[in-house]
Amino acid sequence: METIKTLLLTGYRSYELGVFQDKDPKIAIIKKAIKNNLLPYVDDGLEWVIVSGNLGVEMWAAETVSELKATYPDLHLGVLFPFEEFGEQWNEGNKEKLLRLKKEADYVESVSHKPYQNPQQLQNHTNFLLQHSDGVLAVFDPEFPGKPKYLLDSATKLAENNEYLIHLITMDDLQNTFYE
Structure with missing residues (x-):
């Protein structure tokens, strides 16, 4: 397989993991697993x-x-929102996280330059992400469905006929990270 130059990183939303506080110990384990x-x-x-x-x-x-x-100064972070005004309806604490994300990123853009209008924007976003990455690293376990399933289904279809990496960090992987 060729060197992966651009990796899409996704996974469960915080509520899907039962994480409602920034100090939740699960976050440290997930971040360690992502880093590893x-x-x-x-x-x-x-x-x-x-x-x-x-x-x-x-x-x-x-x-x-x-x-x-x-x-690793050659490593860059890109944020590609599905549509303009992404996160506008979030509470203040979450808006602050979004602002910090934008500041830390090396590149920030929206795939659709209009506010949310319909689900087609989300599908276009998924297609764009897959076309502009060499693979996906996802904190996702097929035994525990959630929002990432839609993107991963599209990635799986892409991988059937193209060289496209799909790397999952499962619940077992997180459990093993906890015990490292």
């Missing part, structure tokens, strides 16, 4: 990690990438 799974790609020449800015795994992944950038 990301580093081999970074060592092999990964240049970009892309997230959509969703609360939960994507925010924690972005924080992890920001921390790694101190050691």
Whole structure:
């Protein structure tokens, strides 16, 4: 397989994991698992990690990438929102997280330059992300369905006829990370 230059990182939303506080110990385990799974790609020449800015795994992944950038200056963080005004309806605390994400990112853009209008914008967003990445690293377990399933179903279809990496961090992987 070719070197992965751009990796899409996604996973469960915080509420899907029962995480409602920034100090939840699950976050540290998830961030450690992301870092452990990301580093081999970074060592092999990964240049970009892309997230959509969703609360939960994507925010924690972005924080992890920001921390790694101190050691790996060639690593970049891109944020590609599905539509303009993404997160506008969030509470103040979550809006602050979004603002911090935008500041830490090396690239921020929206796939659709209009506010949310219909589900087609989300499908277009998914297609754009898959076309502009070499693979996906997802905190996702097929035994525990959630929002990432839609993107991963599209990634699986893409991988049937193309070289496209799908790397899952499952609940067992998180459990093992806890005991490391």
